[in-house]
Amino acid sequence: MNMTVSLPEIMTLPIMQETEVLSGKKVLHKKEVEWVSVIEMPVENFVRENEFVLSTGIGLGESHEDLLHFVKDVYESGASALAFATGRHLFDIPEEVRFYAEQKQFVLFEINWEVRFSDVIHCCMDKINDSKEEDLKQSEETQQQLLEVVLQGGNLSDVARFVNRHLNTPVMIVDQKGKVKGKSGIDKDMLENWTIQPTEKESDIGMDQHPLRSRIEEISIKGTTGWRMKIQSGNMEQGELIVFCSETGEDMDFSLLEHAVTASALAFVKENAVKETEIRLKDDFILSLANGEYGSKDRLVSRGKLLGYNLALPYVCIIGKVDNLEELYQKNSKGFSSYEHWFESMIYYVSEEILYAGETVERKVMTTAQENQLTIFLEMEYSVNLEPVQQFLDLVERRISMLFPGIMVTWGIGKSDDGFYAFNENYEKALTALDIGSKQKGPGSRIDYDETKINRLLQSLSKDKEVKDITMDTLAPLLSYDENRQMDLIGTFTAYHQNSGNVSQTARQLNLHRQSLLYRLRKIESLTQLSLMNPDDVFLLDLTIKIYSLGLRDT
Incomplete structure (x- = not known):
């Protein structure tokens, strides 16, 4: 919300009609007034930014140097303008003071001594308060319009279009993963080059003290400057609102952007709620298909059609x-x-x-x-x-x-x-x-x-009690030895069998010395009482290992 009025607006007040502008006419339209005060020497830290300062110049009429120092202090404080009441303590403004003010593009006014400062302050503050009330009214209207956009069925692109229409700048709304959910005024190149590159520090955007300013971060998309604001609902981050404007951000309407962020959060919540309901209905339907719980074929086709599925x-x-x-x-x-x-x-x-x-x-x-x-x-x-x-x-x-x-x-x-x-x-x-x-x-x-x-056949065999007993009797010594010694004799036999009993190939595959492999093979024979030279014994060992790995390992 704009908490200031411009100096030209102040100048339109009847009480300011006879005021003379001594310097800074070129920048008059750029100056904003947030407060009016009366200050005499010393200035120190009693003047703040955007302040319209009134002074009688008391004690400064005899020393041009002191007067110039006073003007410098007021200028450096960030004041919007300084007005001297001439005719009592100060009769005119020296040329060197005017020259300094013009050099700095600092606005100096001259007010007739007869004009009471209290009347000036009263009129200016009425103008500022009227402006605040008007801005508040406009802000509330903007908020209502944005909420109606969402509540009447609008989506995130509608919110983006609203912001684009009011700021005349490209707008994009993305979700947590950076996926574009809404946009307006975004050209094809910008969309294709969508990459976020946050700056290392928060950007100092304009002079507005709106609380949203601290939550804005500067980004760059292939050299195009933009500003992004996080969109949150509750404690959950939903996405970001991104606007592209001048590098200083002077054309930002923080009040509009704050309401746009709120409306976007509502749109995300609404979209998520609709999507969650749709997903839940589809999940239930697909699970009923998987589990065979769908009744007649006609009812199945009808339900599928409602959810957008063609089951034919x-x-x-x-x-x-x-x-x-x-x-x-x-x-x-x-x-x-x-x-x-x-x-x-x-x-x-x-x-x-x-x-x-x-x-x-x-x-x-x-x-x-x-x-x-x-x-x-x-x-x-x-x-x-x-x-x-x-x-x-x-x-x-x-x-x-x-x-x-x-x-x-x-x-x-x-x-x-x-x-x-x-x-x-x-x-x-x-x-x-x-x-x-x-x-x-x-x-x-x-x-x-x-x-x-073949694996299904082996799984089926593993359910037979006698097959299960034979399998476990055959492999129990190997399983126990592997567990205690970490030797992996079962893996050793599997590799040996896959290599058709070739010791050299198996040793290379297992990264073992030949003698180490032979030791393991002899250990397999001694534990199982089976001979690796006997085809039937090899077949039994291979079969029981496959049955165990497919059907009995986790039992």
Whole structure:
């Protein structure tokens, strides 16, 4: 809010009609008045910025040097203007004083002695108070207009357009991650070059004492100067309002910007509430698809249509599990009040990138997230070719890696023969593929259900009691030895078998001396009472290790 009036406005007051301007006429229109005071020698620290100073010049009429020193002190205090009442203590203003004031572009007035200072102060303060009341009224009207923009269905772009219309300067509103949510007057080049480069210190913008000034930070977008203000609701940061104007910020209307920040916060809250409701409805629907809890096909199609989903298409199910959540949180926790707050934000942006990837490959996508698991139903071709799925996941991983460097996701893919209305079947297949892929290939892998036939067979075998007993009897000595000696005999045998019993190749793979490897192989034989030269014994050992790793390791 403007807390001042201009000197030309002061000069229009009837009591100031006979006032003569002695210096500073060129800058008169730039000077603002916040207060009026009467000051005599000494000045010291009794004068502040934007003050209109009145003086009789008492004690200064006989010494031009003292008068010049007085004018200098008032000028250096930051006063807007100085008016001398001439005719009693001071009869005229010496030429050297006028020359100094003109050099400094400092406004000097001469007032007739007959004019009472109390009347001048009264008239000026009435003018200032009237201006404050008018500014307050305009501020309240602006606030109401901005709130109505949001409450009547407007979005962040509407808020940006309102600010642009009043300030005639480009405006952009971004969320926490810097994603543009609203803009007005922003050209294509500026949008493409959107990079924030904060200065090292807060900018001193203009002379306005509005409290918002301390929260404004200077930025640069490819050399274009702008000013950004944080948008918050409660204790949560929602984003930033950015305006582009002069490097001094003189054309800023702080009151308007404060109300724009408030309206933007309301728009973010409203947008988030709508989005959360939509997400919750979609999440519930997708989970019902995955769990097979959707009743008749007609009802399923009807519900899907209301949510913008076309279910008359074949879909493949993809399930992703984020394997390193804690590590990611430690790297990206800055600015978040808790793990839950960060996790919600992370899942939101990952989901956004999944939808973006779907648009890029021109396929319908349905996605939801539960804990650290992402469930995706991706529109599929009528053929069994899964190459588009791999391309889709390549794009998803590339995009989310840019947002969260180091993120590791394991994917399981499930698809029935035709894919039509087989959501639950595809989900169960993808879940099985994810489980097997995590155990067999480890974090960050991808596996299709059709690639897991032998592993599913082994998992099925692991549920048989006799198979379980044979497996544990065979491997118990190795497991116990590995636990006590940290030798990894099971890993040693697996590498040896994968290398077809070639000792040299296995030693190189395990980075072991040949004799050390031979010692381990003999230890395996002595503990299991099986011979690595006997094909049946080797088969038994290999089979039991695979069954254990796929079905019994975590039991």
